[in-house]
Amino acid sequence: MTSTVITGMGVLAPTGLGAAEHWRNTVAAHCRIGRISRFEPDGYPCRNAGQIEGFVPEEHLPSRLLPQTDHMTRLALTAADWAVKDAGLDTGDLPEYAMGVVTASSAGGFEFGQRELQALWSKGPAHVSVYQSFAWFYAVNSGQISIRHGLRGPSGVLVTEQAGGLDAIAQAKRHVTDGIPLMLGGGVDGSPCPWGWVAQLTSGRISSTEAPERAYLPFDADADGHVPGEGGALFVMESAQSARARGASVYGEIAGYAATFDPPPGSGRPPTLGRAVELALEQAKLSAAEVDVVFADGAGTPELDRRESAMLRDLFGPYGVPVTVPKSLTGRLGAGGAALDLATALLAMRHGTIPPTANVRPAPEHELDLVVRPRKTAVSTALVLARGHGGFNAAMVIRKPAGPEGKGGPC
Amino acid sequence: MLNTTSRDTDENGSENTMDELTGAELMEIMRECSGQGEEVEAGRDPLDLSFADLGYDSLALLETASRVERTYGIQLAEEDVAAARTPRALLELVRRTAAEAA
Structure with a gap:
């Protein structure tokens, strides 16, 4: 059986826009957990989150995609662009069935959905954006990435909460093993809005500790829950032969x-x-x-x-x-x-x-x-x-x- | 902007009140609803290009029609909106519907 390797990555995380910045901040242990700034967190029992700072969607995406995309979809589209570029690919040159995309999701476009639901109950159905029809949808990142890059190979979405990132990559790997030349896989997520926040709070696992650097302490005696954050990563995957044939550099092999x-x-x-x-x-x-x-x-x-x-x-x-x-x-x-x-x-x-x-x-x-x-x-x-x-x-x-x-x- | 009562001349040279939708306003609504359209060749009037050539899909058209309906308090027939191929055709539909409603 041929092995599947990773030849491109696109990272968007509180620790950085892009893999290089993410790595620098990660090794330097720059903690990006802080008080929520995307909405007023007073009145909620938990007020810390890991937020992405400095992401300006207009700098990364064409204007026509902005009215129809939730925040996390904009992040995902940007991460997909970066992964494709990092892999040295031009998706415009590929046969349309040569590549597919599998992403993980947990909620979908909650921030977009909250805005449109507010428009619905405060102003009426005529005020709801037509783009609500898909912008909230949990499969929307795969759909938008597929459209943007013309990827018509096997595609899909997996919803397994925090395990989803790995599950989606594994599903993409299965498609590579089945002979699809190239796949995009991974997950980018986040719903920084009150609706998304209260949904997270229902898990009972969110830390209510006020000090950001004490709010998420895995394996510490003071551990009392976690802090939600936004972002993620997408990867380009292909067979080792394919990577060799096109001279692509390889980050690593998915061995098991x-x-x-x-x-x-x-x-x-x-x-x-x-x-x-x-x-x-x-x-x-x-x-x-x-x-x-x-x-x-x-x-x-x-x-x-x-x-x-x-x-x-x-x-x-x-x-x-x-x-x-x-x-x-x-x-x-x-x-x-x-x-x-x-x-x-x-x-x-x-x-x-x-x-x-x-x-x-x-x-x-x-x-x-x-x-x-x-x-x-x-x-x-x-x-x-x-x-x-x-x-x-x-x-x-x-x-x-x-x-x-x-x-x-x-x- | 849409509620001012100053008089204006539209692209065809005919006089109309600003209460009536102008071509420029329609293009601005489309931009707000669905983002900037494709670049238009010099000398070509975007009102006469197809929505497809401008990069606007059927959802962009629906979103624009919905905004126009709210702003002007009119109801556009769905099949007529779907049949409009260019901004000018949509503009004419809006004007006709508004005149009939008046």
């Missing part, structure tokens, strides 16, 4: 992946993230000892943190593998979070540095080698974990490309 679903609460049966890791390693033909770093899910709630650290102890031994949660800088980005983690993991391989977990003093009970300062070390194999609310688990193993086709050098 598995998804599992937890038994219902109260069943007495254990959660299944560990099973996903075992299956992903099996697919990659790797042992746990060969994993150089784990990008943990890092839920930030004590019980979920305990489950994850227990699983890591079982599979890797106490303090058995370096573990990091760079999303401690950005918050959890919904369907974009695990995709951003994958981007960070690929950059960690490229730069030979494990980026740190910010603000956290690891609680001894977890027995984790939690990386809290950047660690220079060769990273050839990384494991990325993600859990979505409602029982979704995903694990992805990536491997550094062998030989000279690897993307860039240390910089």
Whole structure:
């Protein structure tokens, strides 16, 4: 079976517009969690978020796309443009069925939807934008990216909450394995509006801690929930042969992946993230000892943190593998979070540095080698974990490309 | 802007009140509803280009018609809107409908 490699990435996150800025801020542990500025958060029990600053949609997208797109779709379209460019592709030159797109979503265009619903009940149906018909829709990012780049290969959307970023990339990989020459995959998410915010609050997992740097502390004794954020990453994927044939540089290979679903609460049966890791390693033909770093899910709630650290102890031994949660800088980005983690993991391989977990003093009970300062070390194999609310688990193993086709050098 | 009562001359040279939609106003409404249209060749009147050539799809047309209906308090027949191929055809539909309603 041919291997699937990643040859382009587009990153838009609180930590940066573009992969280079994201990486710099991530290694420097510049925490981008802060008081919500996109709407007035007074009156809500939780007031911190990881927000993207300095994104001006007019600078990135044609004017005709603006009236018909939600904020998160504008981010996704921009990330898609960047990923395609980074891969050295001109989508205008490709046969129309040569490429497809699979994105992850959690809510859809909530900010757009809130505005139009307000227009509906305050002014009447004639005041609702015709673009509401699709701008709110959870599949809209795949649709808009497909239209913009003329991608008519197999496309779709996956909704598995925070696990979605990995699940969408894995689905795109399946299409590459089935012979589709090129795929875009990943997730960009975020609904910075009151409607989106109250929807998030219903999970009961959002931290109400006022100090931004104390609000999301995975594996810390003071962990009391997480902070939502916006952004994510999209990737260009293709077969290793295709990348070689067109001389594309490679970030890494998707060596293994598995998804599992937890038994219902109260069943007495254990959660299944560990099973996903075992299956992903099996697919990659790797042992746990060969994993150089784990990008943990890092839920930030004590019980979920305990489950994850227990699983890591079982599979890797106490303090058995370096573990990091760079999303401690950005918050959890919904369907974009695990995709951003994958981007960070690929950059960690490229730069030979494990980026740190910010603000956290690891609680001894977890027995984790939690990386809290950047660690220079060769990273050839990384494991990325993600859990979505409602029982979704995903694990992805990536491997550094062998030989000279690897993307860039240390910089 | 649309409620002023000054007199104006439209592209065809005929006099009309500003209460009546002008071509320039229609193009501005389209821009606000659906973004800037495609560049138009020098010497060509965008009012006579097809919506497709201007880069406006059927949803842009619907959104524009809806805004015009609200602003002028008129009701455009859906099939007539769908049949309009150019901004000028839409402009004429609006004027005809407004005159009939008056």
